[in-house]
Amino acid sequence: MSTLRIARPALALLTGAAVAAQLLTGVPAASADTPADTAPVSVTVNTRAGLATASDTAVGANHAIWDSNLGTNETADLLKAAGVKMLRYPGGSYADIYHWKTHTAPGGYVAPGTDFDTFMSGAKRTGAQPIIIANYGTGSAQEAADWVEYANVTKKYGVKYWEIGNENYGNGHYGADWEADDHADKSPAEYARNVVAYSDAMKAVDPTIKIGAVLTAPANWPDGIVAAGDQATWNDTVLSIAASKIDFVILHWYPPHNDVADVLTKTAHIPDMIHLVRGQIAKHAGARAADIGIAMTEINSGIAYNTQPAALFAADAYAGLMEQGVFTVDWWNVHNGIGTISTVAGHTDYGDFGMLSSAGCTGDVCEPPFNTPFAPYHAISMVSAFARPGDRFVRAATDEPLVAAHAVRRTNGDLAVLLINRDPDGEHQVKIGYDGFTPAAEAPTVQTLTNGATSVSTGHGGTATTQTLPPYSLTTLVLNPAAATTGAPAAPGQPTASDVTDKTATISWPVAAPGASPVAKYEIHRQKGAVTEQLGETPGTSLTVRNLVPGTRYTVNVIARDTAGRVSWASPPLTFTTGTPAKSSCSVRLRDTNDWGNGYVGSVDITNTGTAAVDGWTLHFTWPTAWQSVSSGWSGNWTQNGTSVTVTSTPDNGKLAPGASTSVGFVGAYSGPNVLPAAFTLNGALCTAE
Structure with a gap:
């Protein structure tokens, strides 16, 4: 459990906020200045990957x-x-x-x-x-x-x-x-x-x-x-x-x-x-x-x-x-x-x-x-x-951990990009790519807040695709589109998911209002970071997408395309998680049985639901995040490589007759949100997760 510290307001006898944080001060370890020949940071902005408004x-x-x-x-x-x-x-x-x-x-x-x-x-x-x-x-x-x-x-x-x-x-x-x-x-x-x-x-x-x-x-x-x-x-x-x-x-x-x-x-x-x-x-x-x-x-x-x-x-x-x-x-x-x-x-x-x-x-x-x-x-x-109120966030990502990016599209067709350089000593050159948006040729409006500045500076500099980020800085670009965006269909409304199984889901959405031409079809795009992949298309307002990965969280958007080829902005996002097979040769149940805030005792129940006996087993699952781990385990041989966890049977519990069960346990640790794994395999077979 993290040490509790309290925000102490001026002239206050009671606290204003409970701060679960260790109040340390100091400067992070200095990183070397970015060499002139270092490859620029790649930033991707994808307006087809819509987020919240x-x-x-x-x-x-x-x-x-x-x-x-x-x-x-x-x-x-x-x-x-x-x-x-x-x-x-x-x-x-x-x-x-x-x-x-x-x-x-x-x-x-x-x-x-x-x-x-x-x-x-x-x-x-x-x-x-x-x-x-x-x-x-x-x-x-x-x-x-x-x-x-x-x-x-x-x-x-x-x-x-x-x-x-x-x-x-x-x-x-x-x-x-x-x-x-x-x-x-x-x-x-x-x-x-x-x-x-x-x-x-x-x-x-x-x-x-x-x-x-x-x-x-x-x-x-x-x-x-x-x-x-x-x-x-x-x-x-x-x-x-x-x-x-x-x-x-x-x-x-x-x-x-x-x-x-x-x-x-x-x-x-x-x-x-x-x-x-x-x-x-x-x-x-x-x-x-x-x-x-x-x-x-x-x-x-x-x-x-x-x-x-x-x-x-x-x-x-x-x-x-x-x-x-x-x-x-x-x-x-x-x-x-x-x-x-x-x-x-x-x-x-x-x-x-x-x-x-x-x-x-x-x-x-x-x-x-x-x-x-x-x-x-x-x-x-x-x-x-x-x-600003009403702006729609879209996906933005970088290939450099010290540089973060966010983006919004505006109702007038403009795009704004926020770039954050978390490097205390090194400036970073960035190269920005756009999907679903073509910026105008003129230099963008740029706002910058640098280390020690007493105000935000505003001007024009760099280009829509290249910028230099000072150390420890915030930079916002406002970009006009290269061409007018009039005539396109309106964005489809909020999609919903139904009949979600381990490999399929039916996505439905309201009809999009047409622009200058009738709507010809709708495309369903899955977000994968700032990259999207199309899962399917249809002239209707519902589609069953197939070949999904079991136990996986999906975020999708729907886009309308009209008969003239004009494309709408992305719909609001829909997030759902696929399940595991309703019937399988095994079932697994993972439980958090005793949690203390940054760790817990986990119990994993394994059942042979098949018709053949199991003589020795290997259980595998993957942590959803990099901040989760197994500290120790029992009733099995536990190993972790990156986010991948493998447990093998012991001589005492390796034989499972049809219908038989065994349990293994572990001490788990986490330093961020503890999203438990949703999919497990036993001897390579995907199990039903309970």
Whole structure:
């Protein structure tokens, strides 16, 4: 279990955020400067591989009642300039001690000028929607309902999003107790029962509001842990009881890390993190699953807070979460306060979680003047300019781990590409290739944030296909298409999958609106990184795709092509996972029987379901990610090569008569979302996975 650290707000007596991270400082090991003759980094952007659409609340930040500048015009104007479209109130763990009617937080500091109406005035000036945390820890459903009535009936503010509590798993039930909770029963079941009560009471006042329940982020404490007296994890318990009463789930993410370089790699966890959460929602919400959104209402690098590495992390994480359909990503915090001073990448880091300076001092070291933007502020402003509400993310990938890429297509036909150079010392030449888009010949508009810069620079430079990325930098290109895109069909609507087996799936989609010519056919494209492969085509609106790989996650898009050859933009993405054979000569069941947050005891049950006896067996499976491994195993001979795991029988369990079973076990380790394998072979035969 990762060490728990807490975000310490300025002038606060309680914490604003629980940070499952090791707060280290320093500069990552220097890499050699890129030699002039080094091959350029290959970047691929594929507009046929559509991802999620940027929501109108995607770029957000946290406000806290201990920040006396929460409602000032200067702060609001800075947030507006950064494109912040959602503001969270009243501030992390303070929410579970805050009583809105009296504007008090017993045990904590409440600054003047931070009441709800002042916050709403600032949010309006910013142009941001509010997201409000109802007091679960020391409050009641009636208190929350009264707040909804005041906000939306009396004042007509139209507050849409309401969270029930903050980090309520931190109430002592799992051993750490930073979150206030007056309930005698501190279990996830009790929290879920209260979510139901809060939802009923609050929606009785205003049925149009959206209610959010607190979950734990996969691979972040206490995810995976079943506490004493519980039957399941926090997430499974909460969703099993409250899924029918909520409209979104709430995640917080402060990635556990070893150092600066390590935290910059953690954004690779995002697709699997969100995939697992969507799977948990689908398991418990059934037909409502598609209507339950995901909100990341606290996020921070937890290291190098005010310097360029945090900016690189912020841009990569915001873009990565948005392209997975997270509807808001809210930085912790607008103002937070000075912490431990260090030097990172040649610049002073003040240990301040804030986007903006609080002008605090430690000894003879003082922060810059009040409201001076720190590096993450500039990164967040670049994200809001890069991916505007309504822009559709498309796949982008690179062949260099130190360079990351994201891309969006815009409704006017333009394309924007965000390039992130995570190399602290070496610039990188990049060569950009496009699939489904031809850029205009003129030089693109370029935005750049370099290490130590106090603002984002804008100009024209390089070409649409070649750019030079400075060390530790963010670069955004905005590209016009070479030719007008008018006349093409509209993108097909959201596809769905049915009758999914081990090797087939039926994909269906709504009819696409034609452009200048009738739609001739639809093509189904599978995403493989930034490359796509066509799985089939049809003149209709449904197709059964075949020859799929069992136990494999597929993401596909549908594209319409008209009789003149014009091609639509890609549909929204559809992700599904193929199963294993309904009948086989073997069956395998893998279970996580005891999890502690970054490791677990695994049990694998093997059954001979064939008609012939087995005399000696070899079990094989592959981990879905590179951060999963077998630490040790028993009742078999365990070996791992890369992500491939092989287990061979022992003299004691090698003979399996028809219908006979045996079990083997292992200790598994993971440092990211623990997506369990879905396909197994026994003596080369694909087994039925239970």
